[in-house]
Amino acid sequence: MSHLLEVKNLEVRFALRFGDLTAIDGVSFTLDKGERLGLVGESGAGKSVTGFAIINLISKPGYISRGHILFDGENLAELPGEKMRDIRGNRISMIFQDPMMTLNPVLTIGTQMCETLMAHRNISRKQAEAVALEKLRKVYISSPEQRLSQYPHEFSGGMRQRIVIAIALLTDPALIIADEPTTALDVTIQAEIMDLLLELCASEDMGLILITHDLGVVSRVTEKIAVMYAGKIVESGPTENIITDPLHPYTKGLIRALPDPERRGQGERLQQIPGTMPTLTALPRGCSFHPRCEIKGGICEKEIPESRAVKGQKREVACHMAENPSPPPVYEREGA
Amino acid sequence: MFAFSIKRISQALFVMLIISFIGFSIRQQIGDPVRDLVGIRVSVEEREILRDKLGLNDPFAVQYIRFLGNALKGDLGHSFFFKKPTLEVILSKAPATLELVFVSSLLIIFMSIPLGIFAAIRPRHWFSRFSMGASIVGVSIPVFLTAILLIYIFSVELQWLPSYGRGETVNIGGWQSGLLTWDGLQHLILPSIALSSIMLPLFIRLIRSEMMEVLQSEYIKFAWAKGLRRRRIWFIHAFKNTLLPVITVGGVQLGILIAYTILTETVFQWQGMGFMFLEAVERSDTSLLVAYMVVVGALFVVVNTIVDLIYGLVNPMVRVTGRK
Ligand SMILES: Nc1ncnc2c1ncn2[C@@H]1O[C@H](COP(=O)(O)OP(=O)(O)OP(=O)(O)O)[C@@H](O)[C@H]1O
Ligand SMILES: [Mg+2]
Numbered sequence: 001m002s003h004l005l006e007v008k009n010l011e012v013r014f015a016l017r018f019g020d021l022t023a024i025d026g027v028s029f030t031l032d033k034g035e036r037l038g039l040v041g042e043s044g045a046g047k048s049v050t051g052f053a054i055i056n057l058i059s060k061p062g063y064i065s066r067g068h069i070l071f072d073g074e075n076l077a078e079l080p081g082e083k084m085r086d087i088r089g090n091r092i093s094m095i096f097q098d099p100m101m102t103l104n105p106v107l108t109i110g111t112q113m114c115e116t117l118m119a120h121r122n123i124s125r126k127q128a129e130a131v132a133l134e135k136l137r138k139v140y141i142s143s144p145e146q147r148l149s150q151y152p153h154e155f156s157g158g159m160r161q162r163i164v165i166a167i168a169l170l171t172d173p174a175l176i177i178a179d180e181p182t183t184a185l186d187v188t189i190q191a192e193i194m195d196l197l198l199e200l201c202a203s204e205d206m207g208l209i210l211i212t213h214d215l216g217v218v219s220r221v222t223e224k225i226a227v228m229y230a231g232k233i234v235e236s237g238p239t240e241n242i243i244t245d246p247l248h249p250y251t252k253g254l255i256r257a258l259p260d261p262e263r264r265g266q267g268e269r270l271q272q273i274p275g276t277m278p279t280l281t282a283l284p285r286g287c288s289f290h291p292r293c294e295i296k297g298g299i300c301e302k303e304i305p306e307s308r309a310v311k312g313q314k315r316e317v318a319c320h321m322a323e324n325p326s327p328p329p330v331y332e333r334e335g336a
Numbered sequence: 337m338f339a340f341s342i343k344r345i346s347q348a349l350f351v352m353l354i355i356s357f358i359g360f361s362i363r364q365q366i367g368d369p370v371r372d373l374v375g376i377r378v379s380v381e382e383r384e385i386l387r388d389k390l391g392l393n394d395p396f397a398v399q400y401i402r403f404l405g406n407a408l409k410g411d412l413g414h415s416f417f418f419k420k421p422t423l424e425v426i427l428s429k430a431p432a433t434l435e436l437v438f439v440s441s442l443l444i445i446f447m448s449i450p451l452g453i454f455a456a457i458r459p460r461h462w463f464s465r466f467s468m469g470a471s472i473v474g475v476s477i478p479v480f481l482t483a484i485l486l487i488y489i490f491s492v493e494l495q496w497l498p499s500y501g502r503g504e505t506v507n508i509g510g511w512q513s514g515l516l517t518w519d520g521l522q523h524l525i526l527p528s529i530a531l532s533s534i535m536l537p538l539f540i541r542l543i544r545s546e547m548m549e550v551l552q553s554e555y556i557k558f559a560w561a562k563g564l565r566r567r568r569i570w571f572i573h574a575f576k577n578t579l580l581p582v583i584t585v586g587g588v589q590l591g592i593l594i595a596y597t598i599l600t601e602t603v604f605q606w607q608g609m610g611f612m613f614l615e616a617v618e619r620s621d622t623s624l625l626v627a628y629m630v631v632v633g634a635l636f637v638v639v640n641t642i643v644d645l646i647y648g649l650v651n652p653m654v655r656v657t658g659r660k
Contacts, residue, residue, distance in 0.1 A: 057560055
């Protein structure tokens with residue numbers, strides 16, 4: 001069976017004054033119909049750029065310099081403007097990080113919902129409103145009829161993100177890309193929104209790419225994980241394998257930095273990965289991670305590690321030193 | 337909206353109070369109403385008696401209150417040159433100025449919006465670069481120079497358009513209008529172009545920079561991600577948000593246009609309030625000057641209040657604070 005989405009060797013560059021900067025460097029992954037993938041990594045790793053590349057909407061000096069994005073048998077990296085427009089917000093929807101900034105402050109919710117439908121379907125405003133109401137109910141917005149004529153500022157952050165999700169659902173897309181959909185929200189409603197998203201993806205059989213730097217969230221929501229570091233995917237595979245048995249030292253570090261729900265409140269210190277991610281303009285030779293790596297060897301400073309399959313598992317890791325099979329995980333996590 | 341309107345109107349009244357105070361102080365300092373009334377041939381003693389009678393020796397505050405009371409009744413003093421109430425003189429000149437400002441504002445609005453939007457969405461296009469460059473030149477040329485250049489080209493050399501006066505006007509209920517005759521409109525063309533020449537570049541740049549900022553915002557990115565057509569994104573999503581700051585700044589600028597009429601009207605011999613003002617300066621017609629100040633101040637305040645109310649209509653957040 002062919003995949004819903006197949007990203008292959010994707011490379012994104014930004015044309016800057018002093019030359020090109022490679023923000024995404026040979027990223028590959030696949031997603032099947034209804035499958036959920038978590039894209040994890042530190043700030044600046046290239047998660048958002050990857051997400052925007054999929055809908056061919058990288059902001060100005062950026063461009064896709066190599067690779068394909070096969071979606072439904074078409075290469076989105078080369079799709080002409082009007083055809084691409086009709087895929088955005090229709091077959092592939094996006095949810096942004098900060099719901100306070102995502103909705104246009106001077107247009108009503110009704111307008112912002114109906115225009116999306118009317119940009120892709122040949123329907124009247126009345127018909128569009130009916131669909132909008134149905135989707136608002138799906139995200140548990142009360143008395144949706146009145147909401148249509150209200151403006152974004154009349155809603156709380158959590159409500160706005162529900163509305164943004166409702167907008168994403170309008171056209172029954174095959175894929176939703178959610179770029180840190182809960183980071184800007186109150187901790188108390190983060191789980192609520194994430195559960196809603198999970199529930200909707202499952203019930204509508206939608207694919208999801210969840211971009212986040214929170215491995216904890218990903219382990220709850222997605223079936224697959226791809227860990228990004230400095231523009232590359234360093235490790236990918238089924239969520240359970242990666243959480244319980246990380247191979248790449250960076251993934252291990254991320255998991256060690258997770259708070260353990262069982263030991264919370266007992267004064268246990270979280271372990272941080274020492275150092276920071278290098279800027280893309282000054283990447284170290286060899287493996288980008290080696291300056292922070294605990295298990296680095298001589299080869300790491302010379303050669304860029306290729307992504308390689310892990311024997312007997314459906315996962316890949318890009319590390320010279322990662323043992324296989326690996327030592328036991330740092331601590332047990334249940335229900336991953 | 338109601339509470340908002342009340343707030344704005346009381347602010348406007350407060351500003352008017354300050355303007356009237358300044359105007360009154362000026363008249364106290366340099367004007368001599370007795371001379372205005374009787375001329376200089378009357379003896380000092382007689383003038384002193386007259387001063388007492390007119391209350392001119394009363395304390396400042398008492399006189400100011402009296403001035404305010406009169407002003408509220410529409411009495412802003414007497415012009416010693418025209419031998420008429422100053423308000424009457426000004427009102428007879430107002431239509432000329434208001435029509436000039438009105439046509440200039442239309443020119444500014446209908447030129448700057450398309451030019452500003454184009455420069456914002458196609459910043460690298462040669463035409464955007466050209467209009468940005470031209471706008472720098474435009475702001476730096478003084479109005480009277482523009483006016484003289486226009487007259488030289490279109491009146492003297494090409495002889496297409498008249499160079500001075502209002503031409504044929506029609507009287508509609510006391511309002512002398514030049515907008516309704518072909519001749520009157522032709523006379524309006526050069527002065528209104530000259531008057532708009534200072535503000536037009538400012539507006540183009542303002543719209544361009546505001547719109548470019550809006551185009552960077554998250555909600556515009558989201559609009560693209562929704563797969564909207566670009567015309568809708570530019571003209572509905574981006575432009576509506578651009579309008580908010582443009583209305584605030586632009587409203588004030590259009591008010592300032594009234595001040596520039598003094599220069600424009602003088603060059604074009606345009607029989608409006610600005611022309612009258614310069615004449616009044618030459619004749620030391622203090623009462624008329626003060627009345628001009630109060631009337632223009634009032635106009636300015638009215639324009640600003642209207643602008644704020646329009647802002648309230650465009651910005652949904654203002655409407656809600658009013659509703660609460
Ligand atoms: N407009 C741009 N111009 C130049 N470089 C850019 C631009 N946008 C992104 N980049 C580069 O791409 C890199 C990846 O950015 P991206 O926004 O994808 O990070 P991210 O993983 O989403 O991080 P975060 O968690 O902070 O959202 C950045 O480090 C930056 O160097
Ligand atoms: Mg990001």
